[in-house]
Amino acid sequence: MAPGGALVIGDVVGWLTDPAHWQSTPFDTGILGQLGAHVWFCLIALVIALVISLPLGLWIGHTGKATWLVTVANAVRALPTVGVLVLLVVIIAPNFYGRTNAGYLIPTEIVLVLLAVPPILSNAYAGVQNVSPAVRDAAFGMGMTGPQVLLRVELPNALPLIFSGFRSATLQVIATATIASYVTLGGLGRFIYDGLAQQDYPQMISGGLLVAALALAADLLLALAQRYTVSRGITGRAGRQAGSDSRVAVLNEELASETA
Amino acid sequence: MIRFDHATKSYPGGTVAVDDLQLEAPTGQITVLVGPSGCGKTTSLRMINRMIEPTSGKVWLDDTDTASMPAHELRRQIGYVIQHAGLFPHRTIVDNVATVPFLLGTDKKQARARSMELLERVGLDPAFAKRYPAQLSGGQQQRVGVARALAADPPVMLMDEPFSAVDPVVRDQLQDEFLRLQSDLGKTIVFVTHDIDEAIKLGDQVAVLRVGGTLAQLATPRELLSRPVDAFVAGFVGRDRGYRALGFTQSGSLRTHEEPTVTLGDPLPSGSDRDWVLVVDAAGAPQGWLHLGDQPRGAVVEDRMLYRGGTLATQGGTLRAALDACLSSPSGRGVVVDEAGRLIGTVTAREVLDLIESQGTPS
Numbered sequence: 273m274a275p276g277g278a279l280v281i282g283d284v285v286g287w288l289t290d291p292a293h294w295q296s297t298p299f300d301t302g303i304l305g306q307l308g309a310h311v312w313f314c315l316i317a318l319v320i321a322l323v324i325s326l327p328l329g330l331w332i333g334h335t336g337k338a339t340w341l342v343t344v345a346n347a348v349r350a351l352p353t354v355g356v357l358v359l360l361v362v363i364i365a366p367n368f369y370g371r372t373n374a375g376y377l378i379p380t381e382i383v384l385v386l387l388a389v390p391p392i393l394s395n396a397y398a399g400v401q402n403v404s405p406a407v408r409d410a411a412f413g414m415g416m417t418g419p420q421v422l423l424r425v426e427l428p429n430a431l432p433l434i435f436s437g438f439r440s441a442t443l444q445v446i447a448t449a450t451i452a453s454y455v456t457l458g459g460l461g462r463f464i465y466d467g468l469a470q471q472d473y474p475q476m477i478s479g480g481l482l483v484a485a486l487a488l489a490a491d492l493l494l495a496l497a498q499r500y501t502v503s504r505g506i507t508g509r510a511g512r513q514a515g516s517d518s519r520v521a522v523l524n525e526e527l528a529s530e531t532a
Numbered sequence: 533m534i535r536f537d538h539a540t541k542s543y544p545g546g547t548v549a550v551d552d553l554q555l556e557a558p559t560g561q562i563t564v565l566v567g568p569s570g571c572g573k574t575t576s577l578r579m580i581n582r583m584i585e586p587t588s589g590k591v592w593l594d595d596t597d598t599a600s601m602p603a604h605e606l607r608r609q610i611g612y613v614i615q616h617a618g619l620f621p622h623r624t625i626v627d628n629v630a631t632v633p634f635l636l637g638t639d640k641k642q643a644r645a646r647s648m649e650l651l652e653r654v655g656l657d658p659a660f661a662k663r664y665p666a667q668l669s670g671g672q673q674q675r676v677g678v679a680r681a682l683a684a685d686p687p688v689m690l691m692d693e694p695f696s697a698v699d700p701v702v703r704d705q706l707q708d709e710f711l712r713l714q715s716d717l718g719k720t721i722v723f724v725t726h727d728i729d730e731a732i733k734l735g736d737q738v739a740v741l742r743v744g745g746t747l748a749q750l751a752t753p754r755e756l757l758s759r760p761v762d763a764f765v766a767g768f769v770g771r772d773r774g775y776r777a778l779g780f781t782q783s784g785s786l787r788t789h790e791e792p793t794v795t796l797g798d799p800l801p802s803g804s805d806r807d808w809v810l811v812v813d814a815a816g817a818p819q820g821w822l823h824l825g826d827q828p829r830g831a832v833v834e835d836r837m838l839y840r841g842g843t844l845a846t847q848g849g850t851l852r853a854a855l856d857a858c859l860s861s862p863s864g865r866g867v868v869v870d871e872a873g874r875l876i877g878t879v880t881a882r883e884v885l886d887l888i889e890s891q892g893t894p895s
Contacts, residue, residue, distance in 0.1 A: 410618030413583055414631050414680075415608030428622040503622035505664030 283474035284481070293478075301458055303482065309458035310486065313377075313449045317384030318442060324385070325393035326434070332393075333400025333430070334422045342397050345390040353448055357383045361455050376455045387448055388441040395437025399430025428503055435498040439491055446487040450479075460486065533559045534580055534688065534722060538589035541575050541745070549575040550745035552589070559594075559687075560718040564735035566725055568768065572745030573724045577690050580722060581610045593688065608632055611681030611689035611719070615697055617673040619665035625651070625676055626661040632684040643683075650679040655709055671702040678710070682717070691723045695730070707733060728769055732757065732776070740765050754780040778852035781891065783884075786847060786854060788868050788877025794822065800831050808863035811838055816874040818844060818867050844869050847876055851891075855884045 287293060288303075296302040301309075325345070332338055360379030368375030403426050411425040427434075450461030460482050467476025499507075534557040541550040550572040557563035565573040578584040579591055582603045591598045598606055619628050626647045627634075633643035648658055654675040665673055674694055681689055695703045695710075711734065714721065725731055731738045732753040740748045740756070742764055749761045757777040760766035766773075793812045794801050796819060801809060808821045811833055820838030827837060845857035845868045857866030858881035865878035 404616075404618070404621075406614060406616040406618035407620060409583070410612070410614055410677075411620070412604075413581060413607055413612035413614065413618075415604045415606075415635055417604045420635070425620055425622075429620075503664070505621050505623065505666060508666065 280473065280477070284477045287474040287478045288481070301462070303463075306458050306460050306462050307482065307486065310446075310449055310452075310460045310483075313380060313384065313452050313457070313459055314442070314445050314490075317381050317388055317445050317449070318438075320381070321385045321388035321392055321441060321445075322438065325389045326396050329393040329396025329434075330400055330422060330427060330430070333397040334418070334426060339397070342394050345393045348386055349390050351386065353383055353387065354451060354454065356386070357451055357455060373457060376452075376457050380449075380452045380455060380457060383451070384445050384449060388445050391437040391441045391444070392434070393437075395433045396430060399433030399437075400426045402433065403429045429506060431502045432498070432506060435494065435502070439494045439498075442490050442494060443487050446490060447483060450483060533557065533592075533594055534563075534720060535592040536576070536579075536589070537592060539576070539579055539586045539591055540588045541572070541579060541584060542587045548745055550579065550586075553745065553747060555739055555747060555750065557720060557722050558737075559720045561736035562714060562721045562723055562734055564723045564725060564731040564738045565741060566728055566731040566738055566768075567741035567748075568743060569726065570743045571741035573726075573741050574692055575745070576741070577692055577722055577724045580688075580690055581607045581612060583607075608635060608684065609686050609688070611684075611686040613674075613677045613681045613689065613691040613694045615693045617665070617670075617677035617694075619673055619676055619680070621665050624662050624664060625656075625668070628665065628676055629679045629683050631680055632686075636684060647679070647683060650682055651676070653682075653713065654679045671698045671706060674698060674706060678713075687720055689719045689721045691721060693725055694723075696725065696727065703730075710734070732779075740768060775852065775855075778855060778888070779850050781851045781888075783845070783849055783851045783854045783887065786845070786868055786879050786887070787883070788847075788879050789865075791865065791867075791875065791878040793818075793875065794833055796833055796835065798833055800824065800827055800829070800833060802829075806863070808839075808865075810863075810867065810875070810878070812875055817872075818869060818875050821862050823862070842867060844873075845879075846871065851884065851888055854879065855881065855888075858884055 292302075294303045296305040328341065332341060357379055360382055361376060364379050365375035368378075400422075407425060407429070408421065411421045416424065449459055450464055452459045453461030453465045460479055463475050463479030463482070467473060467479060536553040536555040539550060539553045540548070542548045553572075553576055555563075555576075565576055567573050575584055579586050580593075580598065582591075582598060585599075593606075593609075619625075620631070623631075626644050629647035629650055630638075630640075630643040633646065634640070648661060651658060651661060656672060656675050656679070660668065660672065660676075665676070668676065674697075677694065681691075695706050698706065707730065723731075723734060725734075735753055737750060738753055738756050739750045742748045748768075749756065749765045751759070754777065756765070756769055757773045757780075760769050760773075791810050792801075792806070793810045796811055796813050800822075801824075807825060808823055811819045811822050813819055819835075820840040821842060822833060822837055823839065831837075839862050842861040843853070843857050845854040845866055847868055847870055854866060854868070857868065858864065858879065859866075861867065861878075863878075865880055866884070867878055868876045870876055
């Protein structure tokens with residue numbers, strides 16, 4: 273098996289490094305084109321899911337009302353993705369037949385949004401819920417209004433959980449967006465389905481690798497964004513024993529410049 | 533002035549947390565609400581800034597009905613300190629302190645500069661300003677909590693068991709500093725605690741509440757100790773009332789006796805007719821007692837030889853401290869020092885008791 277395995281790896285590397293596979297031709301979309309399509313499908317789904325579930329999750333956490341929505345959203349996770357997609361295509365596609373690819377795009381996006389909503393919603397809710405009662409009590413007691421408590425105290429403290437929900441949604445959406453190709457659309461799934469159909473395994477494996485690489489890259493980007501938006505006071509990255517002398521010096525400088 | 537006007541809080545299901553409370557917290561003084569769990573002390577406090585709305589009755593802030601303005605505007609005029617400080621974990625210490633000024637729209641630089649002053653005022657190193665709450669100890673966080681409540685210079689402060697979550701040594705320190713701060717600021721303070729000792733130490737007046745949310749007694753600490761109105765208050769105020777009441781009586785000028793001393797590092801005195809000799813340091817501050825019989829001849833007085841169990845009474849302090857100094861001293865002679873901690877002389881328990889008797893029963 274070892275030589276055979278080596279052969280496949282070599283073939284995959286060969287497939288991926290072939291410049292012809294990266295460029296599009298009038299007959300065939302290359303890696304870059306499919307990558308763009310894949311990212312586009314994912315972005316649409318993630319933006320829609322975020323717009324729906326982040327405010328909703330924050331509101332549920334803040335008010336403690338309608339918590340059953342979180343349960344329902346989590347139950348939706350159990351739906352078989354491909355089954356729902358095929359069902360939606362059967363229902364929706366005929367309305368657009370022959371005009372645009374919207375008949376396939378809309379069902380795909382619905383499926384992806386359904387996948388992305390639960391983790392974002394439940395984490396936003398849990399993030400707000402987890403804010404210590406003493407902190408919330410102090411926020412109201414200081415004279416913050418409800419929206420001020422939500423935006424200035426609960427949201428910043430919920431950010432780590434919100435990010436983790438969004439990151440897990442992103443990974444799922446990127447991985448699952450391959451099914452767009454199952455209903456004739458493009459995306460990196462194209463290589464997987466085509467490779468499978470043509471028994472061109474290097475192409476199929478390359479497709480899978482590209483999806484994984486995209487998912488990792490997206491997660492890295494989000495991790496960076498998280499690092500710069502979440503307060504150091506929450507992440508614990510502000511060291512306990514940080515040198516106080518330099519801090520005093522910095523602070524004194526700042527104060528001097530502020531009073532000047 | 534804060535005035536409860538027949539304030540009642542009851543919950544659906546019939547639980548009454550506060551029952552027809554009538555109470556006035558005078559301007560510039562500390563009013564302590566104290567009582568066992570379930571007496572409605574925290575509920576009463578939270579009705580002042582409307583964190584809890586009274587079911588019936590009113591709470592007045594000077595001549596203003598607290599219900600006459602939006603709750604968040606009312607709260608911005610009232611300092612609020614809670615048990616676990618409740619600092620915002622995502623904000624630096626200086627920004628935590630500046631919370632209310634930020635809400636009121638004060639210029640950021642100005643608000644931060646004022647916060648820095650306040651941090652110093654509550655005894656925190658300015659180096660803490662740029663840190664986050666998680667980096668501070670419980671006692672330090674509580675200081676920040678007090679500074680935050682003071683940031684907008686509110687005339688009124690509400691404090692809900694602010695010192696109960698820190699260890700006894702730090703608590704004592706925080707209480708002393710709090711009293712010092714209050715003597716400077718003269719805020720109208722309502723302070724909730726379940727600890728009767730804390731109530732007696734801090735309160736200008738103490739309101740004892742009983743379970744069911746009724747006021748059992750409102751009195752000065754001294755009066756509470758000497759004249760509890762009923763068995764409940766007497767039981768709650770606890771043991772050693774007579775002894776503790778001595779803490780409210782100044783000893784005046786104690787007539788002390790001169791006490792022979794030996795300085796640390798000097799050779800043992802010889803030919804002393806006393807068993808115990810007081811050891812002082814070079815500045816004249818008492819360090820402890822030395823038992824002569826136990827020491828080898830010609831030895832030098834060392835730190836490890838000292839008996840340090842005795843407490844010190846300060847000249848002009850309380851009778852309680854003076855008596856305690858006598859009772860805790862192995863020689864039976866209580867050590868009296870001046871403000872700077874230097875030895876003045878000693879006094880015996882008999883002399884302190886005579887002084888107590890000459891002043892009549894504490895009342």
